[in-house]
Amino acid sequence: MGGIIVQGFLISGLYALVAVGFTMIFSVGRVLNLAYGVYIMIGGYVYYVLAQLLELPKIPSFFGAALAGVAFGVLTYLGLVRRLRDNPIAVEISTLILAVVMQAVVIIIFSPAPKAIWPMIPGVIRPFGVPVTWTIFLAMIISWVILGALMLFVHKTALGRAIRAVSMDTKGALVAGIDAERINLLTWGLSGALGAIAGVFFASYTQLDPTMWVFPLIIAVAVVIVGGIGSIIGSLIAAHIVGFLETVTTIAIAPELRGVFTMLLIIIILVIMPKGLLGKEEI
Amino acid sequence: MATKLLEVNLLTKKFGGIFAVYELSFYVEQGESLGLIGPNGSGKTTTFNLIMRELKQDEGEIYFEGREISAYQTHERVKMGISRTYQIPRPFSELTVTENIRVGIIPDALRQTITSNRRYADESKIGASVGLTPNDLRMQPYGLSMGNLRRLELARTLATKPKLLLLDEVFAGLTVGEISELSELLKRKKAEGLTFIIVSHDLKTLAALVDRVVVVNFGQLIADGSFEDVITNRKVKEAYLGK
Amino acid sequence: MSWWLFFTVVMGLIPLVSSSHTLRIFIFANFLAIFAMSWDVLSGYTGYISFGHPFLIGIAGYTTAMLTHHLAVPLYVSIPIAVLATMVAGTLFFFPALRIRGTYFALVTLAFMEVTYHLMQVVKPEITGGTRGITGLPLLATGTVLNYYFSLMAMLVIAFGLWWLTRSDVGLVLSAIRMDEGAVKSAGLNTSKFKLFAFTLSAFVAGVGGAFYTHYLGSISPRGMFDINFLFTILVAALIGGEHTIVGPILGAYFLTFLLEYLRPYVPGAWRYLFYGLIALFIYNYAPKGLYQIVQTIGNFIERRILGKKQYGDQIT
Numbered sequence: 001m002g003g004i005i006v007q008g009f010l011i012s013g014l015y016a017l018v019a020v021g022f023t024m025i026f027s028v029g030r031v032l033n034l035a036y037g038v039y040i041m042i043g044g045y046v047y048y049v050l051a052q053l054l055e056l057p058k059i060p061s062f063f064g065a066a067l068a069g070v071a072f073g074v075l076t077y078l079g080l081v082r083r084l085r086d087n088p089i090a091v092e093i094s095t096l097i098l099a100v101v102m103q104a105v106v107i108i109i110f111s112p113a114p115k116a117i118w119p120m121i122p123g124v125i126r127p128f129g130v131p132v133t134w135t136i137f138l139a140m141i142i143s144w145v146i147l148g149a150l151m152l153f154v155h156k157t158a159l160g161r162a163i164r165a166v167s168m169d170t171k172g173a174l175v176a177g178i179d180a181e182r183i184n185l186l187t188w189g190l191s192g193a194l195g196a197i198a199g200v201f202f203a204s205y206t207q208l209d210p211t212m213w214v215f216p217l218i219i220a221v222a223v224v225i226v227g228g229i230g231s232i233i234g235s236l237i238a239a240h241i242v243g244f245l246e247t248v249t250t251i252a253i254a255p256e257l258r259g260v261f262t263m264l265l266i267i268i269i270l271v272i273m274p275k276g277l278l279g280k281e282e283i
Numbered sequence: 284m285a286t287k288l289l290e291v292n293l294l295t296k297k298f299g300g301i302f303a304v305y306e307l308s309f310y311v312e313q314g315e316s317l318g319l320i321g322p323n324g325s326g327k328t329t330t331f332n333l334i335m336r337e338l339k340q341d342e343g344e345i346y347f348e349g350r351e352i353s354a355y356q357t358h359e360r361v362k363m364g365i366s367r368t369y370q371i372p373r374p375f376s377e378l379t380v381t382e383n384i385r386v387g388i389i390p391d392a393l394r395q396t397i398t399s400n401r402r403y404a405d406e407s408k409i410g411a412s413v414g415l416t417p418n419d420l421r422m423q424p425y426g427l428s429m430g431n432l433r434r435l436e437l438a439r440t441l442a443t444k445p446k447l448l449l450l451d452e453v454f455a456g457l458t459v460g461e462i463s464e465l466s467e468l469l470k471r472k473k474a475e476g477l478t479f480i481i482v483s484h485d486l487k488t489l490a491a492l493v494d495r496v497v498v499v500n501f502g503q504l505i506a507d508g509s510f511e512d513v514i515t516n517r518k519v520k521e522a523y524l525g526k
Numbered sequence: 527m528s529w530w531l532f533f534t535v536v537m538g539l540i541p542l543v544s545s546s547h548t549l550r551i552f553i554f555a556n557f558l559a560i561f562a563m564s565w566d567v568l569s570g571y572t573g574y575i576s577f578g579h580p581f582l583i584g585i586a587g588y589t590t591a592m593l594t595h596h597l598a599v600p601l602y603v604s605i606p607i608a609v610l611a612t613m614v615a616g617t618l619f620f621f622p623a624l625r626i627r628g629t630y631f632a633l634v635t636l637a638f639m640e641v642t643y644h645l646m647q648v649v650k651p652e653i654t655g656g657t658r659g660i661t662g663l664p665l666l667a668t669g670t671v672l673n674y675y676f677s678l679m680a681m682l683v684i685a686f687g688l689w690w691l692t693r694s695d696v697g698l699v700l701s702a703i704r705m706d707e708g709a710v711k712s713a714g715l716n717t718s719k720f721k722l723f724a725f726t727l728s729a730f731v732a733g734v735g736g737a738f739y740t741h742y743l744g745s746i747s748p749r750g751m752f753d754i755n756f757l758f759t760i761l762v763a764a765l766i767g768g769e770h771t772i773v774g775p776i777l778g779a780y781f782l783t784f785l786l787e788y789l790r791p792y793v794p795g796a797w798r799y800l801f802y803g804l805i806a807l808f809i810y811n812y813a814p815k816g817l818y819q820i821v822q823t824i825g826n827f828i829e830r831r832i833l834g835k836k837q838y839g840d841q842i843t
Contacts, residue, residue, distance in 0.1 A: 257645075375701075386709075387714070389713075391716050399695045
């Protein structure tokens with residue numbers, strides 16, 4: 001029981017971080033960025049290269065990964081999404097193709113074999129008697145810190161409010177003098193950074209693998225559907241619902257069935273509450 | 284003996300903290316043409332959206348031919364006899380005008396649509412009735428003038444055989460000549476028995492078309508009467524011109 | 527119409543001039559064409575992008591595989607059951623998402639495919655064959671030539687059926703849904719009904735294709751069925767060939783399959799996907815009508831110049 005609670009919180013924190021980058025783009029542009037999982041993958045692999053292959057110290061490696069995420073996020077926007085702005089279908093397809101292309105690139109550079117990342121902080125702690133690695137614990141703490149900072153940013157700063165304005169009503173925001181283009185660049189860069197950071201932790205939690213971009217995407221999808229768009233708190237709550245659902249399934253029921261209940265949850269929510277728990281509009 | 288074709292009662296719709304429409308009540312009688320006017324952002328398009336179930340109201344009822352229709356979806360309301368055009372026309376971008384009109388004609392029945400062979404018959408008739416030439420019918424929307432785009436939408440709407448037509452800013456973006464042609468067309472349709480609710484900023488054109496006018500501001504009804512009564516109403520003047 | 531006859535005859539004569547090896551490539555192309563068409567009739571037309579076709583194809587394959595392998599059910603029973611299972615499972619899981627919006631439909635289908643991929647490897651391996659899958663399944667036909675005709679027949683029947691359907695008003699409605707679903711509702715049409723029709727049709731074709739394909743290969747495994755690469759191949763075939771045309775995906779499937787064959791000795795595994803992806807991105811963004819448009823242009827050219835047919839809009843004098 002203790003194990004479920006502890007593991008549940010740990011994984012939910014990470015899931016929240018994974019989801020929030022995705023939700024952000026979705027809220028701001030109503031755009032489905034299927035290449036989002038790739039930011040996670042890039043974050044993991046870049047950190048691996050910097051910290052393990054080049055043996056740079058951990059903190060710069062971490063920031064290096066985040067920077068790679070920013071770059072890729074901005075590039076995705078400038079290269080693909082901006083041109084296809086009026087055609088959401090084209091964006092869906094193009095970003096998926098991009099993701100598979102990036103998967104191929106990763107396979108070419110790194111080989112298809114999974115790799116393990118050395119723990120950021122070695123050792124294990126035992127909250128309530130449950131063994132948990134320091135790295136995962138750190139991941140959860142940092143996730144909460146980042147999410148807290150993000151909430152402050154979005155609600156208290158002018159730039160953050162501008163992002164919210166664009167997300168609610170782009171035309172209205174333009175009329176109010178907000179430079180939507182700058183906001184878009186910022187949002188995509190931020191989303192890339194968030195994804196990459198989540199990726200470093202995600203890779204530590206599981207392993208590096210060229211197909212690792214799919215699972216976080218699914219998690220983000222589940223969180224967006226369950227939590228609704230337009231609300232960071234909604235994403236947080238949804239991430240915990242999904243996280244605990246998975247943890248309970250893995251520990252108490254059967255580990256193979258891990259994704260199944262999440263899928264069922266998605267369907268049930270879509271049928272009963274299409275807006276999600278705290279969503280501001282129907283998706 | 285005039286019957287109320289459409290009646291809305293205490294219609295209310297909120298977006299976040301703002302009431303787009305607040306306890307709005309009005310009706311239109313069979314065969315009447317009603318003008319719906321008000322300053323920008325006063326809730327006119329929202330009202331149309333609510334009547335067509337493109338949005339769901341928070342409070343209030345909508346009656347069509349005496350029946351409360353809130354439970355019905357958009358396509359069901361269209362089948363009942365209410366149809367609308369849009370402020371910014373929404374043609375099907377990759378289809379020709381004929382095909383566009385056909386979408387309005389196609390019945391909501393799978394079996395019939397599967398076995399049909401897309402034999403184009405009524406489209407040119409309907410197109411002609413709104414002033415579209417056979418040459419226009421072959422074109423795609425990107426090649427059409429605003430006037431023809433509005434005709435296209437009108438044709439597609441008329442293809443659904445409506446009893447009540449909601450026209451949203453149907454004169455916007457038209458040349459003076461196009462406006463007078465469209466106005467004549469609407470007068471003819473009115474004579475044929477069609478009921479209208481028209482939203483327009485072009486008060487002069489509206490005056491010649493409507494029997495009665497309803498004025499809204501900030502989502503609330505502020506006047507209801509003949510065109511002359513309403514124009515001279517103090518509250519209406521304040522709404523448009525400020526105090 | 528005459529083009530169909532011409533094409534059928536040409537394709538029917540292929541075994542006379544091809545080696546066994548080449549025929550096998552054609553067979554694969556035919557199956558890919560079936561899958562790509564099934565994708566196109568839903569996603570190409572309505573714009574509801576499905577990333578779950580491998581899921582549907584896999585359900586058909588696994589159902590018929592498990593029935594024939596464990597219960598010795600004859601093929602003419604197991605295949606229809608498999609198709610039915612596909613349609614039921616598809617509707618159950620995807621319809622809630624189909625009702626809402628294209629974007630979420632895409633996401634949900636992707637999620638399903640991924641989850642099923644992992645599930646099939648670990649749940650009840652005794653029945654499903656686990657990671658390695660099931661082998662030694664009964665075959666539809668023995669001998670490459672017979673298999674070729676089988677796959678060709680299936681492909682042509684499906685192609686013609688779908689082509690005929692999409693030429694009717696249903697095709698018009700589905701395309702209109704892609705362009706502006708709200709406006710279609712405003713025209714008095716129940717879009718959910720039409721979307722469900724397209725989806726069921728798509729699932730049917732995917733089911734038939736999946737069941738036949740499994741009994742052509744004689745085996746099934748999660749790797750080949752439920753993974754992203756398979757999805758990718760189907761998508762690219764449909765996109766390169768030309769969306770919402772039914773014929774386009776056939777062209778795309780053939781193009782892709784033969785490209786794969788010619789590249790095989792020169793381009794190792796992952797590079798292929800890089801290649802496909804870049805070609806797909808390029809064609810999708812700059813020549814969205816794909817190979818279909820190219821072929822259509824050539825076809826029109828032949829009709830005008832060589833056969834002397836008059837085109838609409840030509841001067842009389």
